[in-house]
Amino acid sequence: MAHDSILSLKYFYIFNSNYGQKEGEEAQKILYFYPPQTDLDTQIKNVGLTEAIIKFTDTFNSYQKCESLHTLKTRQLYFQPEEGFWMVQVLTVPTVTKVKEGVDHLEYQSDEIQDNIYWSVLEQVYRSFSLFNGTFSKILEESDLTKLRYKLASYLSKYLAKIRLQHADILDVFHGIQFLPLDKKTFLHVQTLVNLLECSFPRVQHTAFLYNDQLVWSGLEPDDMQVLYRYLVSSLLPAQMECELQGGPMPRQSTSFSALHYGRFASGPTNLQNTDIGKIPKVHLRGGAGSAVCHLVIYRALSATICMLIDEAVSLEIEFFQRLDVFLGQRLTKLASEIAEQCSHSSSTVPVESGAKFVYYNQLNRAQKSTVHLDNRRNGNISVPPDVLKILADLNADFMDRKPSTGETIVKTMNDYWVVGKLSNLREFYVVIHQKNANLIEINEEVKKLCDSQFKSIFFNE
Amino acid sequence: MASSRNEDDVDDKGENAEGKHPEGNLLNFEPETPVESMLVPTDNFDSFEQEAPPDPTALQGDDNLAECQKITRNSSETVAEDPEKNGTSRSMSELSLVSDDSSEPQHVDEEVSNNAEWRSQEKHVFILSSAGKPIYSRHGSEDKLVTLFGVMQALVSFIGDDGDTVRSIHTHGTLFVFLIKGPIILACVCKTRESVSQITVQLNYVYSQIVSVLTLEQLTRIYEQRRNYDLRRLLAGAERLVDHLLIALETQPALLLGAVQCLPLTSTTRDAITNTIVSCCNKIKNLVFAILVGGNQLVTLIRMRKFILHPADLHLILNLVNSSESFKAAESWTPICLPKFNSRGFLHAHVSYLAEDCQACLLLLTVDPDLFFPLSEAKQKIVEKLRRASLLQSINAALAHPGTPVSQLGVPEARHFLYKCKATAQFWGPVPAPPYQTSEGAKRLLDQYRVLHHRLHAPSQPLKLLYLQDHAETMLGWITTGFELYVAFEPLVTKANAIGAVNKILRWIKKDENGLFITNAPTF
16 A cells, blocks of 8 residues: 555644743743754644643543544654653654545555554653653753753754654553573573673672673663663664674784783773773663663673673773773673674574464563564565554553553454454563454464473463 | 255365365355345445545436435434434433533532542543534533533644644553544544454444434535534434443444344245235335344345345344344334435335234335325234244244354364354354353454454455464464355364364355345335
């Protein structure tokens, strides 16, 4: 189906109704508005409408969050991340032209937009912002509104420029983490390195270990790791890899190290001979005991990445990085090769005969796995038709709505795709099978087989 | 319930069906497709687009309809000028909310919307004019909700100013749906699990009910002349119809499925009743439909050749019958507009119950406003003939029958089901047995059917089959070219047993098809 106009971001704004309550001062409510060149009148009108909707719905249900407004041409999603603050994402509904009785007829495809997906996308904007900037109220505590407006503008303008709305799907609902399963020995080697690192450098509070874009070990709270992982996978690592590809993974030119190693800082000093330690981002962690602000130091060797979180109170000098480099360089290079070797052995996993594709998500550790998506780039490279992929998010929305502890849904589409959704102990499992003449029992058998081969140790209710 | 069909034939077809269904190779469980149907087949929801007012030019093309309009134009004026004379104001005295100078105590000057009980109502329905004048509120008096009506009107017009249309607002646990129909705005606020498209269908029904009382022509004209008109003056009495319709929408699967249930009768009995009515009426010109209903089920429907009735119109007729006790007392002559048939003019309905001892209601619908006495006469003749042929007894027996519970079908795995024949827009379901015999149980069952129906008919992605395991029951919905089947099972039923049960149900339906459904489409 050719879309005449595709789903796109029309407006994105953040406001707080407690500001500018006097008539004529409404503009003060607005903390951020995208696109920034929108005239003030339109900005005020939009914010006014949102306020009216929220107030209107409040008449009927106090204390229930208002989530979205559907109009013929737009979809507006509302999110209140902190008391008084509302984030609003306005999407334009995609259209197609259909010929009806010889006349071109513009049709708005409202059903193309699934609330749960785009609501998660919106929530993710906030979580990502507050990872690097802290919560709105904390910024206000420490400085003032002008600073908050400035931070929002500088962060969001970059974020929204990169946001990919069109191919958002069920994975955006989960925002899960891909784990790399390793054999016991290799996994212990990773853990030994992490423990040794944390003992040798007590300043390092938390550590996370990734291989390519898969997580091997994390000492962070799952909530924080989820957001950090998203940042690493979608923004930092791709940039790093691109720069490594261009320069080649060259050994360090320094002669003071005996053996070759490929280690370098991805966030930290680029040249250890220099006193400039480079720009090190700070992250605001939410999990654990209250919120904490940490330096995020990232070290890479070959395909392995170590993230080290260091209390912001600690001042970092070049000498510290030099010691880290000496400690990690060889060890990490060696470990990366070991993992690479193991991966090449196990990567030849048996493909499923029936051609069944699946998406798995575990709410407890945020683990996610998908064979529906052919790559990790989130640009619509998928192995099932897009309309079938949409069913997965529908089934998820239905599970979340009914909140059963266990449940199973099986559907068959008009074009003979079967989609099976299972929910069991906070684990969600979706299977897509294309088999025209199968019946319910045969599909059930297929799913069982798939569970046995892929998730041997996980119990799914029948 | 005897079947007139050859049973060998049926068994033959179903023989090796076990394990194949649902959605394996399709065997012949498809219902008999009649050559013609008396009802418009309904396949899907009325979407927003489909619900646009009918194109007047298209309507005028039809001679009979033009005639219908010509005649009814006069009567629509009668309604406007003299509401006392027409049937719609029968129960003005019953209504306390209508009049402006309400006799209710005035001390309640607080807005009802602050009232916790009012807020916690499961489903609110509001109707207002595009100028913001209250027309109807399901809970609480409109007069005390003026501010709320104002807010709704403002929302609709604010978004409308941008060339856009507000559809729905979603909050955690509450859904707000808006439907804008020319000069009228309908809104629903519900805490049920219904979908936007399902609520939209319901609001369309409510709108149709209003059109049915006024005709679209009158409705449009009133607002063209006076944008600020208080429509409640004309709708006195119709509030009861809307109230009743909303209850029906919540409790009857018929409106969900867009289908009607027939009173189970052997096909010979039904044909005899039909022939009796035809023989007494075929001399009467301009008689468009003769409809016999009993216990909210259709006994027979005879139509003028060329015309078929839309199930939505039939639902409005049933709603009128069910919500008007006065029809039981005496034969009535009432104007009724059937929006799907022709939204611009009235038909005239002769409504009467067959006899003191037979509570089936006969409706004779005509375009001729002067036909009361000939129809009244015809009705007397029909009753006499039916009585002589002891067909009244047959109807009474069917009406008195408590209904077939699913346990009599020999399908222990299934707790309940609904079967809809798509071509004839008719459905059948067993009487609810435990755990659905209570009103909460029945409500939950219908909620489950709604979920199935919504997902199977989702406008963006209709499905063929849906199997849903929930904590209280396992639900299966299956749509083929000929039928729709919705089944509720024990929660822990195995898929093999579920499929076995589906096959048994289909075989049983096939066997009794001629008793459960009207498979012919008689005309005068």
